[in-house]
Amino acid sequence: MSSRDxxxxxxxxxxxxxxxSLPDVPLFDADPPVSLLSAFKExxxxxxxxxxxxPSSGDILVPIRIIIAGAKIVxxxxxxxxxxxxxxxxxxxxxxxxxxxxxxxASFAVAETGSLLLTDADLHVNAVxxxxxxxxxxxDPTDIVVNLHHAYRRPDxxxxxxxxxxxxxxxxxxxxxxxxxxxxGVRSLSVLPVxxxxxxxxxx
Amino acid sequence: MISVxxxxxxxxxxxxxxxxxxxxxxxxxxxxxxxxAEGTSKPLRVLxxxxxxxxxxxxxxxxxxxxxxxxxxxxxxxxxxxxERLWDLRQKRDREMHGIAEWEELRSLASAIxxxxxxHLDKYLDQFETNARANGIxxxxxxxxxEHNQIVHGILRDHGAKSLIKSKSMLTxxxxxxxxxxxxGIEVTETDLGERIxxxxxxxxxxxxxxxxxxxxxxxxxxxxxxxxxxxDNTDVHYLAEAQREAxxxxxxxxxxxxTGANFVVAETGTFVVCTNEGNADLSxxxxxxxxASIGIEKILPRMxxxxxxxxxxxxxxxxxxxxxxxxxxxxxxxxxxxxxxxxDNGRSERLGLEEFWTSLKCIRCGACMNTCPVYRRGGxxxxxxxxxxxxxxIIDPTFNKRKYSNLPYASSLNGSCxxxxxxxxxxxxxxxxxxxxxxxxxxxxxxxxxxxxxxxVLLSRPMAYRxxxxxxxxxxxxxxxxxxxxxxxAWGKHREVPHAPKQTFHSWYHANRGGKP
Numbered sequence: 001m002s003s004r005d006x007x008x009x010x011x012x013x014x015x016x017x018x019x020x021s022l023p024d025v026p027l028f029d030a031d032p033p034v035s036l037l038s039a040f041k042e043x044x045x046x047x048x049x050x051x052x053x054x055p056s057s058g059d060i061l062v063p064i065r066i067i068i069a070g071a072k073i074v075x076x077x078x079x080x081x082x083x084x085x086x087x088x089x090x091x092x093x094x095x096x097x098x099x100x101x102x103x104x105x106a107s108f109a110v111a112e113t114g115s116l117l118l119t120d121a122d123l124h125v126n127a128v129x130x131x132x133x134x135x136x137x138x139x140d141p142t143d144i145v146v147n148l149h150h151a152y153r154r155p156d157x158x159x160x161x162x163x164x165x166x167x168x169x170x171x172x173x174x175x176x177x178x179x180x181x182x183x184x185g186v187r188s189l190s191v192l193p194v195x196x197x198x199x200x201x202x203x204x
Numbered sequence: 205m206i207s208v209x210x211x212x213x214x215x216x217x218x219x220x221x222x223x224x225x226x227x228x229x230x231x232x233x234x235x236x237x238x239x240x241a242e243g244t245s246k247p248l249r250v251l252x253x254x255x256x257x258x259x260x261x262x263x264x265x266x267x268x269x270x271x272x273x274x275x276x277x278x279x280x281x282x283x284x285x286x287x288e289r290l291w292d293l294r295q296k297r298d299r300e301m302h303g304i305a306e307w308e309e310l311r312s313l314a315s316a317i318x319x320x321x322x323x324h325l326d327k328y329l330d331q332f333e334t335n336a337r338a339n340g341i342x343x344x345x346x347x348x349x350x351e352h353n354q355i356v357h358g359i360l361r362d363h364g365a366k367s368l369i370k371s372k373s374m375l376t377x378x379x380x381x382x383x384x385x386x387x388x389g390i391e392v393t394e395t396d397l398g399e400r401i402x403x404x405x406x407x408x409x410x411x412x413x414x415x416x417x418x419x420x421x422x423x424x425x426x427x428x429x430x431x432x433x434x435x436x437d438n439t440d441v442h443y444l445a446e447a448q449r450e451a452x453x454x455x456x457x458x459x460x461x462x463x464t465g466a467n468f469v470v471a472e473t474g475t476f477v478v479c480t481n482e483g484n485a486d487l488s489x490x491x492x493x494x495x496x497a498s499i500g501i502e503k504i505l506p507r508m509x510x511x512x513x514x515x516x517x518x519x520x521x522x523x524x525x526x527x528x529x530x531x532x533x534x535x536x537x538x539x540x541x542x543x544x545x546x547x548x549d550n551g552r553s554e555r556l557g558l559e560e561f562w563t564s565l566k567c568i569r570c571g572a573c574m575n576t577c578p579v580y581r582r583g584g585x586x587x588x589x590x591x592x593x594x595x596x597x598x599i600i601d602p603t604f605n606k607r608k609y610s611n612l613p614y615a616s617s618l619n620g621s622c623x624x625x626x627x628x629x630x631x632x633x634x635x636x637x638x639x640x641x642x643x644x645x646x647x648x649x650x651x652x653x654x655x656x657x658x659x660x661x662v663l664l665s666r667p668m669a670y671r672x673x674x675x676x677x678x679x680x681x682x683x684x685x686x687x688x689x690x691x692x693x694x695a696w697g698k699h700r701e702v703p704h705a706p707k708q709t710f711h712s713w714y715h716a717n718r719g720g721k722p
Binding site for chain 1 (some may be wrong): 306309313316323325330337347351356396401416417421442446457473475483486487509512525526527530533536537549562
C-alpha cells in the first residue's frame with residue numbers, strides 16, 4: 001500500500017464515532033465602524049505601519065516622492081509612479097536584493113486588522129515585497145472591507161496562486177520582547193490612499 | 205603595576221573571574237587608568253548569569269522535568285524575565301479578547317469547525333489533494349518523521365539542491381529534520397530570528413511561537429559573538445537583530461530551495477496558509493525557485509470562510525496582536541517555480557482514535573496555554589525535554605513516547621487556566637489528569653509514585669486502617685524531624701512547607717463532639 005492509502009486507512013480506522021456538523025460562520029458585521037478608512041488607518045498604526053495623509057490639493061503622490069527622494073533603487077509595479085528598476089526585466093527574485101523602495105498597489109484592505117492584501121498580480125515578482133528595504137502601498141479607499149469574514153469572501157483567494165496579508169512591516173520581538181522592525185523583510189510599510197486609475201492594467 | 209604582596213594570578217581580586225582584560229570606557233591619562241572618585245582601579249565586568257540548560261534527555265528514560273525546572277528557577281534573572289514576558293503576552297491576549305464582542309462565539313465556532321473536520325479528515329484531505337494538484341502543487345504523503353525527511357531529501361536531490369532556507373515549523377522539529385539534513389550534507393538555515401538563535405545554539409525551541417524566549421540578551425550576545433562575529437560586549441537588542449539580518453540575508457539570496465510549514469490548509473481551494481511576523485516564510489517561499497511545505501494532516505479546514513475564524517483567533521491568542529504581520533496564502537507555484545507539499549501523519553491518525561485525547565488535534569499551536577501556565581512560566585520550556593512543552597505538550601508528548609514523557613502530566617497544578625485561554629476549547633487540564641490515570645494503568649508511572657499509590661490504595665480500601673493511619677500520620681507530622689518530612693521521596697515537601705497537621709482528625713472530633721447524637 002502507498003503511504004497515502006496507509007494514512008487514509010489509518011484515519012478511517014480511527015475516526016471518532018461522534019456526529020459533528022459543520023457550523024455556518026456569521027459575518028459579524030452588525031456594528032461596523034463609522035469610517036472604514038479611519039478604522040483601517042488606526043489599526044495600521046497599531047501594527048507599525050504608516051498612513052500617509054494625501055495633500056489636500058495638487059500632486060497626490062507628493063508624500064511618496066518625498067520618501068523616495070534619496071533612494072538609489074526604486075522598483076514600482078504601479079502606473080502612477082515610476083521607479084528606476086523595471087520589474088518586467090527581473091529574471092530571478094535575488095535580482096531585487098538591492099531595492100531600497102518597492103511601490104505596489106493592494107488588492108484590498110481590512111479595517112479590522114489594518115491589513116493589506118498583496119497578490120502575485122499586484123507584486124509581479126512576489127519577493128519584491130520582502131527583499132526591498134521599504135514597502136510603499138497604494139490603496140484605493142473604496143477597497144476596504146470591514147473584517148476578515150468579508151475579506152475571505154473575495155475572489156483573490158480562489159483566483160491567485162499567492163496572496164498575502166501585510167499588517168505593518170516585518171517585526172520581531174524574539175529577544176527579550178524588544179520590538180524590532182525589519183527582522184528579515186521590509187523595515188517600514190507606508191500606505192497612501194490613491195484611487196485606482198480606471199485604466200489600471202493590474203486590475204483588468 | 206602589581207605590588208609585591210598581591211598574588212599575580214588573582215590581580216589582587218577577591219573574585220578573579222570578574223577581571224576584565226580592558227575596559228573601552230575607562231578614562232586613560234598618560235597611559236594610565238584614572239581611578240579617582242568612584243572609579244575602580246582595575247577593569248571589572250559583571251558576568252552575565254549563565255543560561256540554565258534544558259532537561260537532561262537520556263534515551264528512553266523518563267524526562268525529569270522537575271529537576272530541569274529547578275535549575276531554571278535557580279537562575280533568577282532568567283526566571284524573572286521569562287515569567288514576566290510570558291505573563292505580558294497573556295495580558296495582551298486578554299486585552300484583545302475584550303476588544304471583540306464575539307470572542308467566545310469565535311472560540312465555539314473554531315472548536316466546532318475543527319471537530320467536524322477531524323471527524324471527516326479522510327474526506328477533506330482527499331479534497332485538498334485533488335485541488336492542490338489541479339493548481340500545480342506536487343502532493344506527497346509521509347507516514348512518519350523518517351519518511352518525511354526522506355521525501356524532502358529526495359526532492360532536494362532531484363534538484364541538485366545543497367542549501368535550504370526555512371521558516372519555523374514545529375512539525376520539522378518533531379521530525380528531527382535539521383539533524384537528518386546535516387547527516388546527508390544539506391545546509392539548513394532557519395530564518396526566524398528566535399529559531400535561528402536556537403539553531404546556532406544547538407538547542408530546541410523552548411516555545412512554539414517565541415522559540416528563544418528563555419534566553420536573555422546577554423545569552424544572545426555571547427552566542428552571536430561566537431557564531432556570527434558580533435561584539436561580545438554589545439548586548440543592544442537592535443544591534444543583535446540587525447547583525448542577524450545582515451548575516452542571514454546572503455544565505456537567503458543564495459539558497460537552492462525554501463521550506464515552510466503551514467498553520468492552516470483549506471480543502472476547498474487547495475491552499476495552505478503560513479503566518480509569520482518577520483516575513484521570513486515569504487522570503488523562504490518566494491526567493492528560491494523550489495518551495496517545499498511540510499504540513500501535519502490535522503491542519504486542514506473545509507473552506508475559506510472557516511479560515512477567517514482561525515486567523516482572527518490565532519495571533520490574538522498567541523501574542524495579543526490582532527493579526528500576524530504576514531498571513532500568506534499559497535495556492536500554487538509562481539511562474540517558473542515549483543511547489544511541493546508533504547502531508548505528514550507521524551502519529552496523528554492514531555491519536556484520532558484515542559477517545560479521551562483526540563481533541564488535542566484541534567490545537568493550532570498558538571502557545572496561549574504556555575503563556576498562562578505557572579509551571580511553564582517558572583520552569584521554562586526546555587525543562588520538558590520534548591518537542592512540545594507547556595500544557596499542550598503534556599497531552600501530546602505521551603502519544604509519541606509513553607515512557608519517556610511519563611512524568612510530564614505531573615508538571616501541572618491542574619488550575620485549568622490553559623483550558624480557559626485555549627482558542628479551540630481543548631479541555632487541556634482534564635486531558636492532563638486523564639493521562640495520569642492512563643499512565644498509571646499502563647505502568648508508566650515512576651516507582652516512588654507507584655509505591656505511594658499502591659499503599660494508598662490498600663489503606664483507602666480499609667476504613668479502619670485508613671483512620672488509624674491518618675491519626676498516626678498527623679501525630680507523626682507534628683513530631684518528626686525535618687529531614688524525614690523533607691526528603692527526596694516526598695515531593696510535597698519540595699520547595700514548600702508541609703501544612704500543619706490538625707491536632708485531631710475529623711473522625712475523632714466528630715466522635716468526641718457529636719458521637720452520642722444521631
